[in-house]
Amino acid sequence: xxxxRLFTMILVGLGCAGxxxxxxxxxxxGEDTNPxxxxxxxxxxxxxxxxxxxxxxxxxxxxxTVTFQAGVYHVRGRLRFGPExxxxxxxxxxxxxxxxxxxxIISGGRDITxxxxxxxxxxVWRTRVAHPRGNNEATWRFEQLWINGRRAVRSxxxxxxxxxxxxxxxxxxxxEAKTGxxxxxxxxxxxxxxxxxxxxPALHDVELVVLHxxxxxxxxxxxxxxxxxxxxxxxxxxxxWNMMEQGALFYLENYLGALDSPGEWFLDREGWLYYRPRxxxxxxxxxAIGAEADGFLTVQGNIDKQExxxxxxxxxxxxxxxxxxxIPGEGVPPAQAAMNVDATAILVDGAADIRFEDCAVxxxxxxxxxxxxxxxxxxxxRTRMFDLGIAGVRxxxxxxxxxxxRTGGITISNCIIQSGGRILPHTVAVWIGQSSDNVxxxxxxxxxxxxxxxxxxxxxxxxxxxxxxxIDYNHLHHLGYGIxxxxxxxxxxxxxxxxxxxNNIIHDVYATRYADEGSTGILYENNLVYNVRDGCVHQHYxxxxxxxxxxxxxxxxxxxxxxxxxxxxxxxxxHNIVYWDKGHLLGYDGWKNGAKVVLRNxxxxxxxxxxxxxxxxxxxxxxxxxxxxxxxxxxxxxxxPVERDFHLRPGxxxxxxxxxxxxxxQCGVQGSAAWKKxxxxxxxxxxxxxx
Numbered sequence: 001x002x003x004x005r006l007f008t009m010i011l012v013g014l015g016c017a018g019x020x021x022x023x024x025x026x027x028x029x030g031e032d033t034n035p036x037x038x039x040x041x042x043x044x045x046x047x048x049x050x051x052x053x054x055x056x057x058x059x060x061x062x063x064x065t066v067t068f069q070a071g072v073y074h075v076r077g078r079l080r081f082g083p084e085x086x087x088x089x090x091x092x093x094x095x096x097x098x099x100x101x102x103x104x105i106i107s108g109g110r111d112i113t114x115x116x117x118x119x120x121x122x123x124v125w126r127t128r129v130a131h132p133r134g135n136n137e138a139t140w141r142f143e144q145l146w147i148n149g150r151r152a153v154r155s156x157x158x159x160x161x162x163x164x165x166x167x168x169x170x171x172x173x174x175x176e177a178k179t180g181x182x183x184x185x186x187x188x189x190x191x192x193x194x195x196x197x198x199x200x201p202a203l204h205d206v207e208l209v210v211l212h213x214x215x216x217x218x219x220x221x222x223x224x225x226x227x228x229x230x231x232x233x234x235x236x237x238x239x240x241w242n243m244m245e246q247g248a249l250f251y252l253e254n255y256l257g258a259l260d261s262p263g264e265w266f267l268d269r270e271g272w273l274y275y276r277p278r279x280x281x282x283x284x285x286x287x288a289i290g291a292e293a294d295g296f297l298t299v300q301g302n303i304d305k306q307e308x309x310x311x312x313x314x315x316x317x318x319x320x321x322x323x324x325x326x327i328p329g330e331g332v333p334p335a336q337a338a339m340n341v342d343a344t345a346i347l348v349d350g351a352a353d354i355r356f357e358d359c360a361v362x363x364x365x366x367x368x369x370x371x372x373x374x375x376x377x378x379x380x381x382r383t384r385m386f387d388l389g390i391a392g393v394r395x396x397x398x399x400x401x402x403x404x405x406r407t408g409g410i411t412i413s414n415c416i417i418q419s420g421g422r423i424l425p426h427t428v429a430v431w432i433g434q435s436s437d438n439v440x441x442x443x444x445x446x447x448x449x450x451x452x453x454x455x456x457x458x459x460x461x462x463x464x465x466x467x468x469x470x471i472d473y474n475h476l477h478h479l480g481y482g483i484x485x486x487x488x489x490x491x492x493x494x495x496x497x498x499x500x501x502x503n504n505i506i507h508d509v510y511a512t513r514y515a516d517e518g519s520t521g522i523l524y525e526n527n528l529v530y531n532v533r534d535g536c537v538h539q540h541y542x543x544x545x546x547x548x549x550x551x552x553x554x555x556x557x558x559x560x561x562x563x564x565x566x567x568x569x570x571x572x573x574x575h576n577i578v579y580w581d582k583g584h585l586l587g588y589d590g591w592k593n594g595a596k597v598v599l600r601n602x603x604x605x606x607x608x609x610x611x612x613x614x615x616x617x618x619x620x621x622x623x624x625x626x627x628x629x630x631x632x633x634x635x636x637x638x639x640x641p642v643e644r645d646f647h648l649r650p651g652x653x654x655x656x657x658x659x660x661x662x663x664x665x666q667c668g669v670q671g672s673a674a675w676k677k678x679x680x681x682x683x684x685x686x687x688x689x690x691x
Contacts, residue, residue: 558587
């Protein structure tokens with residue numbers, strides 16, 4: 001009997017040699033002097049990472065797992081992962097995970113307490129969070145504040161979801177005392193009343209935020225003349241194609257005089273934090289958190305040598321919350337998609353097989369993830385990105401880099417990416433630059449002020465490295481809000497042969513879904529697009545794209561928009577259903593100017609009963625030109641188009657054009673009822689209306 005037991009123990013030992021994962025434990029009440037066992041856990045993420053490195057060095061053939069007990073783990077700076085943090089293989093990775101069922105928060109914030117009423121400002125509470133230093137700067141300044149898990153609004157005028165309208169802007173040389181260019185803004189004097197009496201550093205801390213076309217500009221105030229209705233700032237030269245000009249929306253931010261609405265806050269240079277509570281917020285009991293850490297993780301391999309990449313690391317069930325972003329002293333000049341701002345909570349370079357699963361990145365001032373250079377086969381799965389100052393995910397770079405260090409093969413799947421652009425409204429929720437073979441699938445992307453998914457970064461037909469990207473089964477919604485323009489649910493740029501945009505539901509996009517300059521070789525198929533402002537499909541200019549088997553409904557203006565006529569085939573439009581009750585069928589002048597488009601086997605139906613205009617021609621005249629062979633003007637028989645139920649009833653004529661029914665249930669996040677419920681927020685603001 002003893003021999004049998006001994007033989008069994010030897011077999012177990014031999015079976016584990018070189019394969020069994022060591023395990024360490026971390027708990028909020030642990031101590032870093034502990035051995036990291038279940039009964040004597042470590043106390044910090046950093047200590048656990050240190051232990052993993054030692055374990056991997058001692059046993060390079062084994063995997064390692066770190067399990068976090070429930071609780072909050074504070075970090076004051078980024079944790080940095082290099083090649084020494086790598087796992088053995090995809091089967092024997094290093095895993096940092098939450099204990100199953102536990103809520104584990106990696107927090108870059110600091111708790112704020114000690115609130116008292118402010119006798120000088122009725123309805124306002126204040127507390128001191130820092131003390132000034134000799135350079136007129138407090139020891140702790142931050143630009144993000146959350147009360148009970150809800151982002152507070154930095155004091156602004158006009159208030160949130162209200163904007164002023166510029167009367168004009170003059171740009172001129174700055175003079176010897178300043179760099180850049182001088183900008184003088186003409187503004188209605190009544191809007192500037194709250195600035196009266198501000199001067200010196202307090203005035204310079206005020207930011208003017210201008211939203212113009214597809215961009216946002218932030219510049220700090222140099223001077224103000226309330227009576228004359230003028231503000232002077234300094235910044236970079238405006239671009240002729242996207243100037244700050246008369247009619248642009250704006251607001252002023254960050255001064256005590258604007259602290260007049262519930263939910264607003266202001267931090268002065270003496271370290272006093274002021275807040276005006278929202279209804280039902282008891283300041284003696286609220287959880288107030290100010291941002292401190294500017295990010296959580298940096299994964300940095302040796303980019304030039306794949307053997308020096310960081311590999312085989314898993315992050316599972318961890319919630320990264322409360323991250324800072326400070327506006328630079330010179331402000332933020334405009335750049336499409338805010339690509340001139342690199343600030344990112346989780347930054348990855350030189351890495352392969354890095355996976356985030358069942359995680360969250362929430363309540364931050366930056367972008368959540370950037371797989372930047374030399375990243376391959378990395379993924380973010382079932383992860384929530386919520387309340388973001390900038391973007392959700394960036395993949396690749398703006399320039400074409402050599403193939404060995406070019407990012408590609410990144411998967412973002414079954415993720416919730418919502419409520420972004422809170423600091424830089426012109427950002428993109430998911431951006432793919434000069435990068436190929438990426439997948440954005442089964443995601444819920446909503447509540448951004450600009451584009452949901454942008455693919456490619458080439459204006460025109462020159463070389464592009466964005467090929468074979470797949471955008472499928474996503475739910476993209478509540479975008480733009482009428483505040484910015486030239487954007488869409490899916491926005492494509494440049495030659496993208498092999499890219500597919502398929503099986504997506506896209507709705508409530510004001511302005512549009514957009515194929516911009518030089519989009520080439522892209523298939524848009526089986527998409528449902530409705531409730532948009534300027535074209536369910538809008539191709540500025542492009543080459544040999546295909547729009548097939550889509551339902552396109554209820555654009556306020558042109559349903560299928562084409563800006564430019566070109567000598568080549570612009571696109572093929574076939575087996576689509578187009579349904580509308582106002583505006584035009586064909587938008588913009590490309591149609592009238594002889595654009596080369598193949599149209600066939602489509603259904604068109606105008607629900608308000610008015611005649612359909614085909615770029616100034618009747619149906620018979622249109623058909624006489626050889627257009628729309630096999631197409632019909634017929635009611636497609638949707639179940640309830642008024643309530644936006646686009647399932648087809650029996651007897652639909654869609655069968656006659658070869659239309660294939662779309663399974664809408666597969667779009668958006670999949671999995672548990674709780675995960676779907678978290679994505680299915682029911683209330684969003686209505687598009688902004690200029691008063």
